Amino acid sequence: MSVTSLSQAVASLKQRLAELALPDAHAPVIQLKESVTSRPLMAWLASQQQFPKIYWHGRDSDEETAAIGSCHQFFFEQEISDEQLASVYQQQLGCLTEAGIRYYGGIAFDRREASWPDFGRVRFVLPRIELRRQQQGYELLLNLRLEQNSLTQEIDRACSALDQLCPAQPLTPPRKTEVLARIDTPSQGRWQQLVEAVTDPVFNADTPKVVLSRHSQLKVAETPNPWTVLATWQGRNRNSFQFGFQFSPERCFISCSPERLYQRNDHQLKTEALAGTTVRGLTPAEDEQLAQQLLDDAKNSVENQFVRTHIMRELAPLSDAVDGQAPLKIFKLNHIQHLHRVIAAKLKSNTSDFQLLQAMHPTPAVGGLPKANAMDFIREHEGYTRGWYAGACGYLSRHVSEFSVAIRSALIEPGTINLFAGAGILAGSDPASEWQELENKLATIMSILVDF
Numbered sequence: 001m002s003v004t005s006l007s008q009a010v011a012s013l014k015q016r017l018a019e020l021a022l023p024d025a026h027a028p029v030i031q032l033k034e035s036v037t038s039r040p041l042m043a044w045l046a047s048q049q050q051f052p053k054i055y056w057h058g059r060d061s062d063e064e065t066a067a068i069g070s071c072h073q074f075f076f077e078q079e080i081s082d083e084q085l086a087s088v089y090q091q092q093l094g095c096l097t098e099a100g101i102r103y104y105g106g107i108a109f110d111r112r113e114a115s116w117p118d119f120g121r122v123r124f125v126l127p128r129i130e131l132r133r134q135q136q137g138y139e140l141l142l143n144l145r146l147e148q149n150s151l152t153q154e155i156d157r158a159c160s161a162l163d164q165l166c167p168a169q170p171l172t173p174p175r176k177t178e179v180l181a182r183i184d185t186p187s188q189g190r191w192q193q194l195v196e197a198v199t200d201p202v203f204n205a206d207t208p209k210v211v212l213s214r215h216s217q218l219k220v221a222e223t224p225n226p227w228t229v230l231a232t233w234q235g236r237n238r239n240s241f242q243f244g245f246q247f248s249p250e251r252c253f254i255s256c257s258p259e260r261l262y263q264r265n266d267h268q269l270k271t272e273a274l275a276g277t278t279v280r281g282l283t284p285a286e287d288e289q290l291a292q293q294l295l296d297d298a299k300n301s302v303e304n305q306f307v308r309t310h311i312m313r314e315l316a317p318l319s320d321a322v323d324g325q326a327p328l329k330i331f332k333l334n335h336i337q338h339l340h341r342v343i344a345a346k347l348k349s350n351t352s353d354f355q356l357l358q359a360m361h362p363t364p365a366v367g368g369l370p371k372a373n374a375m376d377f378i379r380e381h382e383g384y385t386r387g388w389y390a391g392a393c394g395y396l397s398r399h400v401s402e403f404s405v406a407i408r409s410a411l412i413e414p415g416t417i418n419l420f421a422g423a424g425i426l427a428g429s430d431p432a433s434e435w436q437e438l439e440n441k442l443a444t445i446m447s448i449l450v451d452f
């Protein structure tokens with residue numbers, strides 16, 4: 001396939017649309033693609049006027065996608081049972097006939113609780129148009145979903161989406177915005193009480209870990225463009241997942257998360273325990289010393305170990321083999337460093353993404369242990385709606401699926417930036433140090449948004 005300009009690719013896609021034969025034995029999804037010349041994906045996405053807008057860049061991956069519009073989606077605003085979700089998943093699986101067809105989306109942290117408007121408890125989108133970069137290669141993809149619409153109707157919709165594409169305008173770095181007010185939920189006083197409740201020996205005996213979190217609501221004079229914020233954030237933490245979901249002009253969720261929930265390559269699964277945190281040093285020597293202290297620290301090691309043990313236990317019935325013997329390592333970010341251990345599994349041939357999500361999400365890196373007790377505590381005491389913060393975001397496809405845990409994330413709304421940060425609370429947790437850990441986790445995004 002020769003590489004063409006975007007307008008030539010659009011013309012060629014429209015030509016191919018016109019040539020699509022009447023449905024005989026069409027697959028439920030038709031995906032057309034054209035190679036195009038290189039262009040910055042985030043700037044292209046920011047310039048588009050069609051919603052949803054989705055951006056996805058996997059960690060350790062030289063591939064990124066910017067997607068707009070929707071030709072099919074699964075959206076659940078109300079509680080949905082596991083059985084219902086399983087049947088929707090089965091239906092969805094039928095659409096993933098070709099390797100390149102992907103549903104992008106997310107699952108809220110807690111499907112039993114109300115979530116944010118637009119995002120719901122579960123929302124997955126088969127985009128209308130995708131711009132994908134794989135290393136140096138760029139492709140414009142067009143998706144058509146035939147089950148609900150007749151072929152001619154779908155062709156008209158696809159054509160109109162192509163007609164509405166806008167040329168990319170260069171992104172300018174976000175201006176630092178003035179914070180008019182900041183509201184923390186829970187407040188620091190309440191945080192202290194909650195940490196004391198979780199570390200109380202009687203409670204702790206049954207529930208050894210709860211990941212408590214905080215919502216920091218910043219009232220701002222000027223709402224930043226979420227895509228320029230994400231582009232800047234991405235530059236600071238290249239070794240993270242970077243993604244954004246915007247279903248309407250009103251709100252956009254962006255994340256620069258270091259944490260992988262899982263990556264599935266057919267039956268090979270990669271996951272990890274990422275928990276336990278300290279700051280970065282000012283000099284290489286100090287940085288190394290802090291890393292060594294983190295590796296040697298008992299509370300942080302247990303914090304990580306809980307996640308590892310839980311993941312291995314959950315994966316065991318779904319796998320032929322689970323390997324959690326990789327050494328404990330340090331994962332360095334811009335302002336902080338974490339304990340990190342890779343876990344691999346060879347999945348049973350009939351294990352589905354639905355089962356994986358159900359078993360693994362939320363891990364004790366964002367929920368706690370045992371899962372049910374920790375979730376009950378969070379529901380009852382945290383005092384705000386986590387929505388997609390600490391949820392599972394990513395994509396599903398036939399051979400490859402990948403999900404990140406949506407921490408280090410922000411929900412941007414007119415006049416308000418909502419930031420989220422959590423910390424694993426267990427025996428030995430000190431309320432003030434854990435509060436400071438929340439601040440450290442926000443340091444990178446704060447330094448981008450405000451004078452810091």
Ligand SMILES: C=C(O[C@H]1C=CC=C(C(=O)O)[C@@H]1O)C(=O)O
Nearest residue numbers: 275276277365407421422423424
């Ligand atoms: C829940 C968060 O971080 C988790 C992931 C890595 C380290 C963590 C910790 O050390 O507490 C948390 O478990 C968050 O950043 O909001």
Ligand SMILES: [Mg+2]
Nearest residue numbers: 276277423424
């Ligand atoms: Mg911690």
